[in-house]
Amino acid sequence: MAGSSLAQQAYTQIREEILRGKLAVGDVLSRRKLAERLNMSFLPITEALQRLEAEGLVESRPRIGTRVRIPTQQDVLDSYVIREALETQAARLCCSNITASEREHLLKSAKHLDDLYRASATELEDSPFLFSVHTYHLRFHMKIAEFSRSPRLVQSIECEQVLIYNWLYDTVSHRKALPSGFHSNLAQAICSRKLQLADAGMRKHVRFGLEDVMKSIANMEVEKGWRLRRVD
Amino acid sequence: MAGSSLAQQAYTQIREEILRGKLAVGDVLSRRKLAERLNMSFLPITEALQRLEAEGLVESRPRIGTRVRIPTQQDVLDSYVIREALETQAARLCCSNITASEREHLLKSAKHLDDLYRASATELEDSPFLFSVHTYHLRFHMKIAEFSRSPRLVQSIECEQVLIYNWLYDTVSHRKALPSGFHSNLAQAICSRKLQLADAGMRKHVRFGLEDVMKSIANMEVEKGWRLRRVD
DNA sequence: CTTTCTACCCTGATATATCAAATATTGAAA
DNA sequence: TTTCAATATTTGATATATCAGGGTAGAAAG
Known part of the structure; x- marks a missing residue:
């Protein structure tokens, strides 16, 4: 540095x-x-x-x-479209190229992640624990991207992820409980060696929760003009 | 400007x-x-x-x-991975959102494009006619992206396209004849209202020719070091 | 003739100064 | 008190100057 x-x-x-x-x-x-x-x-x-x-x-x-x-509804919608495109591609390539040990690792991480989410259900909204879960979740997704063996894809996903993803963490996420085995199912689909399953699994995963985020954005009253009032 | x-x-x-x-x-x-x-x-x-x-x-x-x-083999490979991700997504959304008039337009363009390619088979490698065909081809792809109704997706594809796509035009493309109805089939798949068909059609379309490009890159002897010899 | 080394030159990185556009403020006029 | 125009201030855009790192050519040594 x-x-x-x-x-x-x-x-x-x-x-x-x-x-x-x-x-x-x-x-x-x-x-x-x-x-x-x-x-x-x-x-x-x-x-x-x-x-x-x-x-x-x-x-x-x-x-x-x-x-x-200040993200607009269209921005968030677009972000999800891109994420879906890139992450399903990652899931496909990961499905084709993953090694035995990586597969084991991925399945274990998914299980751990599901456990974390279950444990975090009773946590307060801004607890440090939730942030760590969020970080772990992000890492899980990046792991899938890495296993696709396309460095550029990793980079693109990284770029897209942080944009809105981290932002929604602060505003709405974790409001609704995730389906049981949310990540384990995804990991299993990816490890199934069947492209269609991996693709569909990731697509469903990404789309989950989009609606909630959209609603919360609509309710968010922000100054859209360019009144850049000075802060002293 | x-x-x-x-x-x-x-x-x-x-x-x-x-x-x-x-x-x-x-x-x-x-x-x-x-x-x-x-x-x-x-x-x-x-x-x-x-x-x-x-x-x-x-x-x-x-x-x-x-x-x-100077693009490496990995660069080109990665570029195709991203293109496939973004363009299949465009094909899916286009498939879902396209209007009747747009559908007609797309099918007509595809037919025209196939005709152009057939006519260009006997042209010399660097003829202006080939360049115009190339431009028309690019426009055809961007049209599909536009019909997806996701501005950001259009922008991302635009960014990816020019990177290597235009470059490969100069080095290898048009070496091999395209399958008959190459673009018409794609357009029909997208207009079929069936996501799976649109997805698979675009995926096949993008992947076509990748191998040739890879080979030509391998044969290309370029200075990889940073000997930046001055030009006077 | 070949190899080694040094002085010079070019590069991108950064600092500072200036400019024009747009906003914010102020104060006089109504 | 309200309106509005003149002025002050802040902003990003751009120009110019300087710096240190790295490459290159040519001298020096073998």
């Missing part, structure tokens, strides 16, 4: 703060303030924000300002 | 030159030379190159140089 470029450091830092919720949706990001806070000139900051904008985490308008992106 | 930012102009210009082959694979891109040629400082150039790097069209190493990206 210390050896990487300033732009890289800024990117990592800002992204982390957005994902952790330290910077909330709609928050204004002043390049100069950030530069001062991160102790660098605002050029590396600009580069970092350009990358984040390309990834869809922030949005900016020329000579007006930059803010953490 | 004249009203857009310098960075945007640079991006469009450089990208165009890469896609048109004016800048060949492996060519060195000097930010300062580009800045002078495009009549701007090298900051907008830097921003443009960063975007192109994120999209995978160029690659750069700190304090060494930037060049038009």
Whole structure:
């Protein structure tokens, strides 16, 4: 980290703060303030924000300002479409290429994940335990992507995942209990050696919960205009 | 165009030159030379190159140089994996959402495209006619994406398409004749209202020809190191 | 003639300065 | 008190300057 470029450091830092919720949706990001806070000139900051904008985490308008992106219903819908496309592909390739030991690992992880979710049913909404479950869940999905043996696919999924996925964690997820064996069933479908099963299993998995998220987005009242009121 | 930012102009210009082959694979891109040629400082150039790097069209190493990206076999393989993921998703959604008039349009385009390919069988490798066929082919695929009614999906496919797709045009494509009714069959599968048919049809379509491309890449002897010999 | 090493040059990275556009603020006029 | 226009401020965009890392050519040594 210390050896990487300033732009890289800024990117990592800002992204982390957005994902952790330290910077909330709609928050204004002043390049100069950030530069001062991160102790660098605002050029590396600009580069970092350009990358984040390309990834869809922030949005900016020329000579007006930059803010953490406010996702629309269409954004979330689109995100799920892409996720479904990429993750079903990962499931297919994983199904074809997975080794015996990886298969064992995946099945075990799925079982563990289901147990975690069952245990977390009684937890409070913002407990650290829930966050760890969430992290584990993400890792489970990335594991499937890795077993597909397509580095680029892993990268694409990673990029899509964090966009809305992490955001929905804060707003709605875990509201409804998951079906029993939710992840175990998926893992078994993937390990079945049958492409159709793997494909259908993942498709169902991704689509689950989409409606809830859509509803919560609709209820969320956010400033859609560009009134970037200064924060002092 | 004249009203857009310098960075945007640079991006469009450089990208165009890469896609048109004016800048060949492996060519060195000097930010300062580009800045002078495009009549701007090298900051907008830097921003443009960063975007192109994120999209995978160029690659750069700190304090060494930037060049038009040299795709590896793995790159091409990965590109096809992503394309298959995104385009089958487009085919599925298109299958579900297409209107009667759009269906008619799609079927007609497919027929026309098949005719074009049949007519182009006797053309020379680098004829302008072949390029127009290629362009029409691309438009056919984007039409399917549009009919899926997911703007983001269109955008993602657009981004993936140009990367390698256009490149392979120059190196190998059209070497082998396409099966008769290649595109008409795809269009019919998509218009069948049956998801499985649409999915399978597109999957087959995308995979066709992958092997040829892979072979031609293997034979291509390019400098893989970073010997960025100056061009005067 | 070949190998080694050093000085020079080019590269991307970063800092600082300036600009024009758009917003926010203020204060005078109604 | 309200309206509105002039001004101050902030923003992203761009230009220019400087820096340190790495490559290259050519001198020096074998």
